[in-house]
Amino acid sequence: MNKPSLSSDYWSRHRISRRGVLRGVGLGAFGLAGAALLGCSSDDATPGGNGAPTTGATGATGDPVRGGELRVATIGDFNTLDPAMSLSVADIGISQSVYDNLVLQQNDGTIRPMLAETLTPNADLTEYVATLRQGVKFHHGKDMVAQDVTSSLERLMDPATGSPGAAGLTSIDRIEATDDFTVKFTLNGPDAFFPDALSIYQARILPSDIDPDSFHTETVGTGPFRITEHRPGERTRMERFEDHWDEGLPYLDGQTWFYMPDPVSRMEAIRTGSVDVIYPLEAAQLRSAESGDIVVSEQASGTYLNLAMRLDREPFGDIRVRRALQYLTDRALILEAANYGRGEIGNDHSIPPFDPHFWSGQVQPGYDVAEATKLLQAAGFGAGLDLTLHTSTVTPGIQELAIAYREIARPGGVNVTIERASEDAYWSSVWLTEPFTTVSWNGRTADQALSIVYHSDAPWNESYYYNDEVDRLLALARGIPDQEERTETYGQIQQILIDDVPRIVPAFMPTFIGMTSRVGGLAAHPSNWMLTNRAWLQPQQ
Numbered sequence: 001m002n003k004p005s006l007s008s009d010y011w012s013r014h015r016i017s018r019r020g021v022l023r024g025v026g027l028g029a030f031g032l033a034g035a036a037l038l039g040c041s042s043d044d045a046t047p048g049g050n051g052a053p054t055t056g057a058t059g060a061t062g063d064p065v066r067g068g069e070l071r072v073a074t075i076g077d078f079n080t081l082d083p084a085m086s087l088s089v090a091d092i093g094i095s096q097s098v099y100d101n102l103v104l105q106q107n108d109g110t111i112r113p114m115l116a117e118t119l120t121p122n123a124d125l126t127e128y129v130a131t132l133r134q135g136v137k138f139h140h141g142k143d144m145v146a147q148d149v150t151s152s153l154e155r156l157m158d159p160a161t162g163s164p165g166a167a168g169l170t171s172i173d174r175i176e177a178t179d180d181f182t183v184k185f186t187l188n189g190p191d192a193f194f195p196d197a198l199s200i201y202q203a204r205i206l207p208s209d210i211d212p213d214s215f216h217t218e219t220v221g222t223g224p225f226r227i228t229e230h231r232p233g234e235r236t237r238m239e240r241f242e243d244h245w246d247e248g249l250p251y252l253d254g255q256t257w258f259y260m261p262d263p264v265s266r267m268e269a270i271r272t273g274s275v276d277v278i279y280p281l282e283a284a285q286l287r288s289a290e291s292g293d294i295v296v297s298e299q300a301s302g303t304y305l306n307l308a309m310r311l312d313r314e315p316f317g318d319i320r321v322r323r324a325l326q327y328l329t330d331r332a333l334i335l336e337a338a339n340y341g342r343g344e345i346g347n348d349h350s351i352p353p354f355d356p357h358f359w360s361g362q363v364q365p366g367y368d369v370a371e372a373t374k375l376l377q378a379a380g381f382g383a384g385l386d387l388t389l390h391t392s393t394v395t396p397g398i399q400e401l402a403i404a405y406r407e408i409a410r411p412g413g414v415n416v417t418i419e420r421a422s423e424d425a426y427w428s429s430v431w432l433t434e435p436f437t438t439v440s441w442n443g444r445t446a447d448q449a450l451s452i453v454y455h456s457d458a459p460w461n462e463s464y465y466y467n468d469e470v471d472r473l474l475a476l477a478r479g480i481p482d483q484e485e486r487t488e489t490y491g492q493i494q495q496i497l498i499d500d501v502p503r504i505v506p507a508f509m510p511t512f513i514g515m516t517s518r519v520g521g522l523a524a525h526p527s528n529w530m531l532t533n534r535a536w537l538q539p540q541q
Helices: 009-013 089-098 146-157 164-169 212-216 263-271 283-291 319-327 331-339 369-378 398-412 423-430 446-454 468-478 483-500
Strands: 069-074 103-105 111-113 116-121 127-132 172-179 182-187 225-231 235-240 254-259 277-279 295-309 385-391 414-420 436-441 503-515
Touching (some): 069 089, 069 263, 089 254, 111 116, 127 146, 146 172, 295 331, 331 398, 331 503, 369 398, 385 398, 398 414, 398 436, 446 468
Parallel strands (some): 385 414
Antiparallel strands (some): 127 182, 172 182, 235 254, 277 503, 295 503
């Protein structure tokens, strides 16, 4: 097969982070093969629909109040205003406030119509027709029409753009504007997950009358807010877009996101009343937050921690070494250390145990120092193996994962040295570059969760893993209408990944947002997003 060169133009030009997220646990209320029409979804969808209840979903109660400015403390790794090139938590959060998708996953896992009023598949799921809302305005006054949709998604898919989001739309063969408010998607095969693909955070709809080169520094969307001030590394201020298509929204006059590259600083800011929200909140801060009268919103998700090993770098090309490291993974201890025991044990692939496509027959090797030692001896490391593990505080849990792994690997003769990178450098200079890294991925559908990291041609294939059979099974599963048969195919993929160990996935984590009791209409999201279109603030007493 044709494998992308590791010195290809893509890799050399775009050290792209994949702070991404699509879905936590399947397609929720929309369903899969039975999807005859996406034309309605509850506008008041509540959290907790994806396998576990959300606690502390909101601080304020009662009817929403208009007015006020929401202040958000977020991670300090802002990179771009261009949705197609979004890299980080901050990038994604800002673009979700300024732009819209055709459809978007909500806190309860349902897919809500946004700029598309309906999304209708044909019988064999090889075509989808989107009927667009009429009367939608961009921030600069232009009416949104089908040409804006086609140009946005074609740009996203164009290899010259270099967007990592292109990997999520590989099932599209052709996009056609059949009239000003109808877009037809012709796929290269059946795809039951296609509505979720349109929900990815890179698939925002941009105006077709503006030079795309300007999107990196300017924003012109249809979303509930528009930017009035943007200072990378410091803050981004937004005001309500009065002509927003979603009548009555947003409730807020505006919002300001402050970039704070230190978890302690973010906690201090909310304690002193300088901000209203911490996004995301780290599990290590839960006890401190709750004792400080901070409301914590928690949502079950497919977000997971992993150890990424580059198989093109020694010693990770040797499967005996990877399996030894697998045997030295105490998953329960990692879950406790990284997330205070909240979440689920992982089985070295990216489908969580509560996803309907999780194969119940899989067996995960337990923590076995003796077996790990035998494998390392066979691989020529009988005297011990020295590894450098790169980490950061750029996402919750990955630094704790590194520390925990250093301790549990030591009895097996693996000596781990931890290298910590700053938040603003980790995704651009460490991940995809260094041979051994800690990573956190947001939840996605089974198709997306596997395809974007394990497919041979995926730009975010962080382990540089190439397996023709995995590629074949991924394409096959996408078009299987029967749930049981589809799960069986995904089960084959899961077992291959457990056996090959291209990555170690020890734990799945809930997502957390911390907020003051004044904040209403805001909750943690299964894909670790923060949707502020319905957020509101109680007036100060």
